[in-house]
Amino acid sequence: MNKHFAQMEITSCDYPPTRRGHQRRLALLLSANELFLERGYDAVSLDDIVHHAGGSKTSIYKYFGNKEGLFRAICDYRRAVFFKDICPAFEQSKDDLRAYLIRNLNNFYRNLVANENAAFFRMIVEHTKTAPEFALYIHEQGPKVIQTVIAKALENAHNQNVLYCPKPMFSAQLYLGIIRHLEWKTLMGINIEIESSEVEAYFEYSIDRFLDGHQIA
Template sequence: MLNTFQFQQSVHDVPQTKRGHERCVALLESATELFLSRGYDAVSLDDIVNHAGGSKASIYKFFGNKDGLFKAICDYRRIQFFKDISRTCDQNSMDLRTNLITTLLNFYEHIQKPENASFMKLIMEQGQRNPDIARHIHENGPLKIQQVVADSLKQAHENGLLFCENPIYSAQLYFGILRNLEWRIIIGVPLDQNDQEVLNYVNYAVDRFLDGHQKR
């Protein structure tokens, strides 16, 4: 469940009480369920309120409108995504290679879940419909996770563990390792690889990534 600080990034009027907090989460979760089952355009604010309880006034108060609600859902799920891909990562106890491999495997496990893949499709549809939503999702999703990896690569560069003159470019390259698998999952093309083959591929790709960041 989101804490108040996290809500400040997602809502117009931050809930001040436990009940308000729970009402916010209920609206986010109900709207997500309806959007995934029916599609964004087929769901009205009345549908969301009937499913979650409460009133449309709560939606206007917390999120402004339907698009604002969708942005908040994206933020809500982004926080869970960060938790999923970092849940077994501890940079203080892992070497860089292990951390890079574990992050990608957690990413792969996250996008394999049917609900997450379906939501990614929904994001793509709404991003095409509304450039403001697309910009919000990009700035608060891919750019943020790329920055986290870039910061890690910059620190490794400063510590002499690798040579990385442009950490942002390298972070983009790093996430490209999973791009083919990610797209196959999103568009529904069955994967040719089993889990062991994916593990072998990620290990191989990270090793080549690190090879490319050795000072010549």
């Protein structure tokens, strides 16, 4: 994790030009990530982060703007890692659509139920209650991205007469609904198994019904 955090770019604030500054920024990211997961966003102050990481609040203001900027930087990183391999672009010449749709659900599911991801996901949802702009930002950069990628795959299939899908964005919402109850379980802290034959069978069944509903008459 240290390596990946170190490679993050914060374009809205100063990026440290020196190795020492780079290490200071990394220490703040790691400390804030740990404290936020341990206590929750609201319970952690800038003083807590500085005390844990060392240094001063000046570095936070310089590299992240404020506490919200620091939290967003962590969210940007975790979101990029979370969604990196979940939903790659569909390649019509290489991918089988059914297998592609099932694989994406399985990838989403495994990332979703990982303990640290689940804890961070719950914290984000809690924070969005009092930060509507942040909520919109997270949605646009996360779930909306997956919906758009799936919609594009369905649109291509429709244009090639593989499926009947005149409203691909609507259909992509239906697709994401397949995993919604697992997201809710995660939010409520209900333990679900990472490896589950029942979940895999559910995904396969759901995708088959989803594709049945998009067959060309």
